[in-house]
Each structure stands twice: as C-alpha cells, then as structure tokens.
Amino acid sequence: MSQRIAIIGGGQLARMMALDGIPMGISFSFLVEHGEDTRCVNNLGDIVTRSADQSSQALYEALGQPTVITVEKEHVDIPLLRELQSLCPVYPNPDGLEKFKNRLSEKRFLQSLEIPLAAFQEVTSREELEQAINTLAKPIFLKSQEQGYDGYNQYKITDDNAADVLSSIEFPSQWVAESFVDFQREVSFIAVRSTSNKVRIYPAVENYHHNGTLLTSLAPAPELSDDQIERAKSYLKKIVKAVDYVGVICMECFVCGDDILVNEIAPRVHNSGHWTSKGALTSQFENHVRAVSDLPLGSTEALGISGMLNLLGVTLSAEQACDAHSFLTLYGKTTRPRRKLGHVTVNYNNYDDAITRVKTLEELAYGKDV
Amino acid sequence: MSQRIAIIGGGQLARMMALDGIPMGISFSFLVEHGEDTRCVNNLGDIVTRSADQSSQALYEALGQPTVITVEKEHVDIPLLRELQSLCPVYPNPDGLEKFKNRLSEKRFLQSLEIPLAAFQEVTSREELEQAINTLAKPIFLKSQEQGYDGYNQYKITDDNAADVLSSIEFPSQWVAESFVDFQREVSFIAVRSTSNKVRIYPAVENYHHNGTLLTSLAPAPELSDDQIERAKSYLKKIVKAVDYVGVICMECFVCGDDILVNEIAPRVHNSGHWTSKGALTSQFENHVRAVSDLPLGSTEALGISGMLNLLGVTLSAEQACDAHSFLTLYGKTTRPRRKLGHVTVNYNNYDDAITRVKTLEELAYGKDV
Numbered sequence: 001m002s003q004r005i006a007i008i009g010g011g012q013l014a015r016m017m018a019l020d021g022i023p024m025g026i027s028f029s030f031l032v033e034h035g036e037d038t039r040c041v042n043n044l045g046d047i048v049t050r051s052a053d054q055s056s057q058a059l060y061e062a063l064g065q066p067t068v069i070t071v072e073k074e075h076v077d078i079p080l081l082r083e084l085q086s087l088c089p090v091y092p093n094p095d096g097l098e099k100f101k102n103r104l105s106e107k108r109f110l111q112s113l114e115i116p117l118a119a120f121q122e123v124t125s126r127e128e129l130e131q132a133i134n135t136l137a138k139p140i141f142l143k144s145q146e147q148g149y150d151g152y153n154q155y156k157i158t159d160d161n162a163a164d165v166l167s168s169i170e171f172p173s174q175w176v177a178e179s180f181v182d183f184q185r186e187v188s189f190i191a192v193r194s195t196s197n198k199v200r201i202y203p204a205v206e207n208y209h210h211n212g213t214l215l216t217s218l219a220p221a222p223e224l225s226d227d228q229i230e231r232a233k234s235y236l237k238k239i240v241k242a243v244d245y246v247g248v249i250c251m252e253c254f255v256c257g258d259d260i261l262v263n264e265i266a267p268r269v270h271n272s273g274h275w276t277s278k279g280a281l282t283s284q285f286e287n288h289v290r291a292v293s294d295l296p297l298g299s300t301e302a303l304g305i306s307g308m309l310n311l312l313g314v315t316l317s318a319e320q321a322c323d324a325h326s327f328l329t330l331y332g333k334t335t336r337p338r339r340k341l342g343h344v345t346v347n348y349n350n351y352d353d354a355i356t357r358v359k360t361l362e363e364l365a366y367g368k369d370v
Numbered sequence: 371m372s373q374r375i376a377i378i379g380g381g382q383l384a385r386m387m388a389l390d391g392i393p394m395g396i397s398f399s400f401l402v403e404h405g406e407d408t409r410c411v412n413n414l415g416d417i418v419t420r421s422a423d424q425s426s427q428a429l430y431e432a433l434g435q436p437t438v439i440t441v442e443k444e445h446v447d448i449p450l451l452r453e454l455q456s457l458c459p460v461y462p463n464p465d466g467l468e469k470f471k472n473r474l475s476e477k478r479f480l481q482s483l484e485i486p487l488a489a490f491q492e493v494t495s496r497e498e499l500e501q502a503i504n505t506l507a508k509p510i511f512l513k514s515q516e517q518g519y520d521g522y523n524q525y526k527i528t529d530d531n532a533a534d535v536l537s538s539i540e541f542p543s544q545w546v547a548e549s550f551v552d553f554q555r556e557v558s559f560i561a562v563r564s565t566s567n568k569v570r571i572y573p574a575v576e577n578y579h580h581n582g583t584l585l586t587s588l589a590p591a592p593e594l595s596d597d598q599i600e601r602a603k604s605y606l607k608k609i610v611k612a613v614d615y616v617g618v619i620c621m622e623c624f625v626c627g628d629d630i631l632v633n634e635i636a637p638r639v640h641n642s643g644h645w646t647s648k649g650a651l652t653s654q655f656e657n658h659v660r661a662v663s664d665l666p667l668g669s670t671e672a673l674g675i676s677g678m679l680n681l682l683g684v685t686l687s688a689e690q691a692c693d694a695h696s697f698l699t700l701y702g703k704t705t706r707p708r709r710k711l712g713h714v715t716v717n718y719n720n721y722d723d724a725i726t727r728v729k730t731l732e733e734l735a736y737g738k739d740v
Binding site: 016023025026044045278282290294296298304318322323325327328332342 | 393414648695
C-alpha cells in the first residue's frame with residue numbers, strides 16, 4: 001500500500017506539506033474542525049470534518065487508514081492523538097507535543113534541560129501578577145499559558161499601564177509573566193529529526209516581527225558567531241532527544257550580546273522556515289514529510305541568501321511579487337485583517353540584494369508604513 | 371478574476387506545471403482525449419475530456435474560460451488551437467508549434483535560420499529511400515516525419531540491414547533520413563521566452579539515452595567551451611524569435627568536436643529539464659507557467675551540480691530513492707514497460723558525487739544492465 005499521511009489541521013502548513021509530499025507519491029488527508037476554512041487544502045487530499053461522537057477508530061477509517069498522523073497547528077487535541085497512537089504512529093508524539101502546548105510547562109521543561117531562558121514567573125492570581133510586576137524587568141510580557149500566539153492574548157506591562165493591567169485581568173486564569181529581554185536580534189533554528197534519531201538543522205534565520213507577528217525573515221541569519229550557532233544547535237538537539245521528537249521543530253531565540261535565550265518552541269513546520277522552499281536544498285515541508293514517513297532526511301544546507309515576506313491581511317499579485325529572484329506562494333484563503341494569506345520568498349547570492357528586495361516588496365504590500 | 375491555465379494534455383508535464391503553478395494562486399484545467407489516463411493530474415484541476423462534436427467555444431467554457439491555453443505534449447491538434455486563439459491567448463502559438471510538429475518542416479525551418487544540422491533527406495518513396503541509403507553516412511536514422519518520439523517509429527539503417535529496411539517499409543509514407551553523426555555528447559539547451567521577448571536560457575544539460583529514450587542527465591553539462599555554449603544559445607534565440615515563441619522550449623544537440631549540430635526541437639517543458647526542479651533557482655515548470663501567464667521570468671541559474679535518472683517502466687520507492695541529496699518525483703501512473711513513471715533528481719556541489727549517485731540509483735532501479 002502506498003504511503004498516506006493524515007494531517008491534523010487544514011491550513012497553509014498542511015497545504016505546503018501536501019504540495020511537497022504529493023510528488024513523492026504520498027497521499028494526504030486532513031482533519032478539520034466543523035466550520036474551518038478548508039480552502040488551503042482543497043483538492044490536495046481527503047478533507048475529514050471531526051464530529052464529536054466519532055470514535056478514534058472511526059476517525060482513523062475516515063482519514064483513509066493513514067500510514068502516519070501528524071499535526072500542522074498549535075492547538076491539538078492531545079488525548080485524541082494518544083488514542084490514535086494505538087492505530088498508527090503519531091509524529092511528533094503526543095507526550096512531546098503536550099510539553100510545548102503550555103507555555104509554563106514548556107519553560108519548565110527547557111529549564112530542566114539547562115537551556116537559557118528569560119526570567120519568568122507563573123501567574124494564576126492577582127497576587128502572583130503583582131509580585132511579577134514588582135520583580136521582573138519591564139516591560140513585562142504577560143502571556144496566556146495556552147491560548148496565545150502571534151501576539152494574541154498577550155499584555156505588555158510597563159510602569160505606566162501596570163495598575164490598569166492588574167485591575168483588568170480576571171482570575172482564575174493561567175498566565176506566564178516574562179521579563180524584558182534587551183535583545184539585539186530574534187532568530188530561529190529549525191531542526192528535523194528522523195525516526196532513527198538523525199538530526200539535521202537548517203542555518204539560523206533572523207526574524208522581524210510586527211505587532212507580535214512574523215513579518216520578514218532573512219537566512220542564513222547574519223552576524224551570529226560560530227560559537228552562538230553551535231550552542232543554539234546543542235540546545236535544540238537536547239530538546240528533540242529529550243522528547244523523542246520526530247518531524248520538524250522550530251526554536252525561537254533572542255540574541256542578547258553573546259547570549260542566546262530560547263523564547264519559544266513551535267513543534268511543527270514554522271513560518272520562519274518558509275524560506276527553505278526556495279533557499280535550501282530540501283524544504284522544511286519535504287523534510288517533515290520525510291521524517292514522519294520514516295524516510296532519509298534531506299540536506300538542510302542553504303542555497304544562497306534568502307528573504308521572506310509574510311502577506312498579512314494583504315496580498316500581492318503574481319505580477320507584483322514575481323521577478324527573476326522572487327517567488328510567490330499564496331494559500332488560497334479569503335482575506336481577513338492580519339490573516340496569513342501567503343508569502344514571497346527571494347533568493348540572491350548576497351545579503352544586500354535580498355534585503356533590498358524584501359524591503360521593496362514590503363512597501364508594495366503594505367505601503368510605507370506597515 | 372484569478373488566473374487559470376488550460377493545458378492540452380494530462381500527463382506528467384501537466385502535473386508538474388500545475389504543482390508549481392498552484393502555489394502562485396493559479397488554477398488549472400486539462401484537456402484529455404477519451405480513454406487517456408488522467409492519474410497524473412487527478413485533483414490538480416478540472417479534467418475535461420474532448421468530444422468530437424464540441425465547438426471550440428463549448429470547449430473553452432468546459433475548460434473554465436481559461437486566461438491562457440498551453441500544451442504539454444508532442445501531438446496537438448493545431449487547427450483546434452487556432453480556433454481557440456480567438457477566445458484567449460494560446461502559448462506557444464499554433465503557427466510555431468506547427469513548424470516543430472513535422473520533422474521535415476522543422477529541419478527546413480532550422481536550415482532557413484542557418485542553424486547547423488546533420489545532413490538529411492526527405493523520404494516519401496522507395497526511390498528516395500534508396501537514394502538516401504546510397505548518399506548519407508551510415509548508420510542512417512530513418513524517422514517518421516510526424517509520429518516518432520523516444521525511439522518509436524525509427525529505423526537504424528546499416529549496410530547489413532539496408533536491403534531489409536528498403537523492402538519492409540510501405541509507401542506512401544512520410545520519413546526523414548538523417549545522416550550518421552559521429553557525436554561525442556548529446557546536450558540540450560532549454561530556454562524560456564516571455565510575452566515581451568525576454569529570453570532566459572538554462573545551463574546546458576548533458577543527456578544519456580537508452581534505446582532512444584532519455585535515461586539520465588547531468589547539468590550543467592561538463593566540457594562545453596564558452597564559445598560552444600554561446601553559439602548554441604544564439605541558435606536558440608534565433609529560433610524563439612523567428613516563431614514568436616512564448617513558454618519553455620528545448621533544443622537537443624549533438625556535440626561533434628567543436629561543432630554543435632541541432633538534432634531536434636521540443637516546443638514544451640522537456641524531460642531533460644527535470645533537473646531544474648531542484649537544481650535551478652526557478653524550475654522549467656514554474657518558468658513556463660510564468661511565461662504563458664505574462665509574468666516576469668524567474669532566474670535560470672543553476673544551483674550546484676544536478677543529475678537526473680528517469681524511471682522507465684520501473685519505479686523506486688521513496689525509501690530507495692531519497693537521501694540527503696536525492697529527491698523523488700513520481701507521476702502517479704500505473705506501470706507499463708518503458709513508460710515514464712517518475713524521476714529522481716540529485717544535487718551536489720561537485721560532479722563526482724552527482725555522477726556516482728545517479729549510477730547507484732540507476733543500478734538500484736534497473737539492475738546492473740539497464
């Protein structure tokens with residue numbers, strides 16, 4: 001029987017995995033929630049809508065008896081994945097995913113591996129929040145333990161608004177307060193690990209955020225020392241080994257002087273890795289597909305210098321985006337404010353051209369002020 | 371309205387165009403003949419089966435009112451394309467396609483452009499065949515003017531079998547007799563031309579055939595002089611300009627000492643360009659899609675050294691084919707002897723590794739003797 005991958009989720013990450021996996025002869029199915037927009041994966045495989053009363057066995061059948069199940073999104077139903085594990089492999093494994101689902105458990109896990117992090121405190125009551133405000137360096141980022149991503153469900157607490165935040169948040173609720181980090185750069189490291197513990201790591205990518213959401217990337221990240229890169233890679237290797245991770249994983253970091261502090265782990269293919277589709281020998285999507293399918297991993301080496309621009313709530317036509325070194329990827333979604341609708345990847349043999357072109361595309365997409 | 375490309379044909383070339391065009395937000399439809407295997411393009415767009423009594427207007431509607439119509443195969447209905455031209459652009463244009471549909475008209479056209487060719491003679495009677503046998507250097511290749519490709523409908527005439535061939539071919543029938551060429555290498559040059567006369571040419575690729583069908587390729591082709599490359603590129607530029615060509619075109623050549631003789635023109639994306647999917651910044655498929663969609667062309671520069679192995683009537687599993695530098699592309703077809711079922715692309719930073727790996731894959735696919 002030929003290989004079939006079932007993906008939990010039907011967004012752009014699922015789309016790009018499928019588009020890279022189909023040429024290898026792999027078929028796909030997608031598990032979506034009722035009412036979820038499935039435009040991204042239309043025609044790329046069977047789309048299965050989850051129903052509340054469905055047994056995991058029935059779900060497995062509906063997904064076409066996949067060879068393996070994987071995930072493309074942040075919020076996954078861990079107990080369901082555990083049930084499905086009795087029917088076929090689930091990669092990354094649910095225990096590992098669970099560690100990264102909650103910001104607090106993630107940070108405690110990273111701490112247990114002696115990986116450097118910004119100072120943080122658990123906040124589950126007004127007293128704990130008050131204590132955090134009095135202890136941590138400001139601005140403090142107060143983030144929901146489970147629901148936040150891309151700047152949603154986050155507060156930035158300064159001396160000016162501390163009293164307001166303190167009075168406006170309702171408890172009981174689960175938060176992590178993170179200390180201000182005076183970082184110079186944000187970079188991420190993307191690794192892929194096979195079922196046989198082979199790990200390959202892409203060159204670091206530098207990320208530029210706007211309103212908490214990734215806007216542009218540049219890879220390989222400039223101005224990191226070999227020692228910083230080696231240290232970061234050692235953290236990532238520790239992490240994937242500790243949770244017996246299979247697939248692609250992203251480690252977002254702050255660069256503070258010589259220090260590399262880990263900010264967040266995203267246990268999946270990641271927006272900051274989109275440059276790999278044109279800028280690395282093997283894309284992160286193909287490598288994820290290979291890893292979960294028990295195939296040899298592809299080389300993660302970079303080809304030239306890549307840049308990436310996210311299209312957030314705006315889009316560019318192919319006429320606008322494409323040129324000799326620029327490539328457009330659209331996700332097939334309808335427009336909504338700030339929604340990730342696509343991205344443009346550029347590839348050159350030098351940084352100046354890559355940076356200039358991304359800047360031009362950014363102005364074309366967003367005007368002078370993003 | 372978003373861009374839609376209708377492709378005449380539903381084979382692997384159509385599949386790969388669609389897989390590269392879908393991420394750009396382009397949709398596809400495919401015109402296939404009754405009974406044609408459509409597995410290659412299943413789920414990648416609307417598949418329309420041609421019916422004899424259908425008007426070109428009805429066909430255009432059935433194809434979803436495409437923005438542009440293009441072709442993926444050798445044998446196309448030129449009069450139909452001319453009718454469709456009144457409804458939307460058809461690229462490459464039917465007049466140009468017609469020139470390359472018949473071997474004799476192609477050779478005469480190339481001759482009119484003063485492009486070097488092997489000696490040839492038209493053969494439409496036993497007398498002309500006899501004359502060709504007596505005049506041209508042997509072995510002589512006798513090829514059907516319209517029906518032959520990949521070694522089908524061809525005779526290799528030697529002193530030993532000349533009498534047999536002479537008596538066995540039935541006339542009237544249309545042939546071209548081509549003189550023996552003592553070539554050292556077979557190479558092809560693939561160009562893409564935009565609607566605004568912009569031409570980009572990929573680095574030459576060296577091809578190795580088996581029984582008349584492409585088996586492996588190596589790109590950039592080693593051991594061509596700069597002067598040879600420039601000459602070949604000038605031929606190709608003349609050709610695309612002369613027929614106002616839009617899209618990807620392949621020029622197959624013999625290298626004989628310092629001479630470059632043009633053997634054949636394939637007016638479409640071509641098997642010898644499959645290496646571009648991993649080995650060039652823009653694949654031939656994306657560039658064809660861009661060209662016919664009136665988009666800026668992508669860079670044709672090579673990234674490293676690429677090899678390609680065709681899977682002819684045999685296949686390799688992803689486990690066998692994939693490694694850090696090797697990438698599998700399957701077409702989704704059922705197996706038939708000699709049928710093109712897929713290919714493997716390899717990419718390295720040196721020739722030795724690329725050649726060795728292709729050899730290994732070839733043995734894996736075909737055993738010691740292809």
